[in-house]
Amino acid sequence: MGRDASSPVAYTAQTRLLVIAPHPDDETLGAGILIQRVREVGGRVDIVLLTDGDNNPWPQRLLERRLRIGGAGRTRWAARRRQELALALRELDVPADGLHALGWPDQGLVPLLLQPGNDLVPEIAALITALQPTLVVAPALADRHPDHGTAHVLVRLALALTHLQPLLWTYMVHGRELPGPSFVVDGSAAQRTAKQAALAAHASQLALGRGRLQRMAARPERFAPVVVEVGSGSCLPWFPPWWLRPWLRLDLVCLRGVQRWTWAHAPLRxxxxxxxxxxxxxxxxxxxxxxxxxxxxxSPWIFDHWGWAELE
Ligand SMILES: [Zn+2]
Incomplete structure (x- = not known):
């Protein structure tokens, strides 16, 4: 059994950890130590990989020395990143059957989730039901990468659909940690070395960001438990300037589906x-x-300015 001073749970052979990774490398950056902590006591680890990270043109242009990347190029890059992930998971002691790759479009989770009649939530719910995790680790809602915030939304809705109630912790890759309860999962020197080796396996990602990613992987792993505050109302955290409002769009997603408005027509008070x-x-x-x-x-800028907020 393993336990961190600040971690709210002990890991045992009965722990079943499910890590939601929007792209290959998020599992390592977000939870590379936690994964090893669970494995060292004989617990099970599953990784749900939402996209193959195939829409990643700048590293691809650099490494393949070509400017134009067509459909075949994206397929080739996806295969490369899946291969890198397989190597990384070996470093983290995750068996090959622990990887569940969904192959959804990289940088495409927002439009996919907002498409009427999509079955993303039931698909994740079916996986969760099959894997019966005791602990789920997912991206933070406030992560500025649209695929990451959307991954959080998907997991929360999928859990609501299954009625299962595993522990749910979030990790932040792009953006600053939000105030609120959080804790650090720490590992041995050998586990920190293995985490860097897993990061090195994602060689395509190091081509343009080696120092930044290595520093990120060297940071302690910080997780925030998901706590929904009841009764805090439905105040939106945004107050966009009046001159921008004619162009803004508000989307609402819940188990009943998707609703979309322009800002002017949204039912706001x-x-x-x-x-x-x-x-x-x-x-x-x-x-x-x-x-x-x-x-x-x-816009060439892919990161969210406002992003997602939870209504309570
Ligand atoms: Zn990512």
């Missing part, structure tokens, strides 16, 4: 106490509801 409130949108079904504010213009 301006309240003195909290800014814009969406009181009628959060349901009473006890399942989570998430809103997303975005500016749907073409």
């Amino acid at each position: 301006l309240e003195a106490s909290c800014g814009f409130s969406a009181l009628d949108l959060a349901g009473t079904d006890g399942a989570p509801h998430f809103a997303r504010l975005s500016l749907p213009l073409r």
Whole structure:
């Protein structure tokens, strides 16, 4: 049995850890030590890989020495990154049958989730039901990479669908940690070395960001337990400037599906106490509801400015 001074649980042979990784390398950066801690006591580790990280043109241009990347190029890059992930998982002692790759489009999870009738949530729910995790580790809702925040939304909705209640911890890759309870999972020197070896296996990602990724992997692993505060209302955390509002779009996602509005038509109320409130949108079904504010213009900048927020 293993335990961290600050970790709320002990890991045992009965621990079944499920790590949600939007792209190859997130499992290592987010949970490379935790994965080893669970494995060293004989626990089971499964990785759900949402995308193959195939939409990653700048490292690909550099390593393949070509400017144009077509469909075949993306397929080739996906295969390369899957191979790198297989090597990384070996370093972290995760058996090959622990990898569950869904092959969804890299940088495409937001449009996919907002598509009416998509079955992303049931697909993850089916995996969770099959794997019966005791601990799920998923990206933080506030992660600025749209695939990461959306992965959080997907996991929360999938868990609500299964009615299973494993522990749920989040990790942040892009963005600053939010205030609130969190704890650190630490490993031995050998485990920290293995984590760097797993990162090195993702060689394509080191081509442009070696120092940054190595420093990130050297940081202690910090997780935040998901705690939903009941009764905090439905105040949106955003107050966009008036001149931008005509272009903004608000999306709401819950188990009943997706609703979309332009800002002007969204059912919002301006309240003195909290800014814009969406009181009628959060349901009473006890399942989570998430809103997303975005500016749907073409831009080379992929990171979210506002991103997702949970309505309670
Ligand atoms: Zn990622």
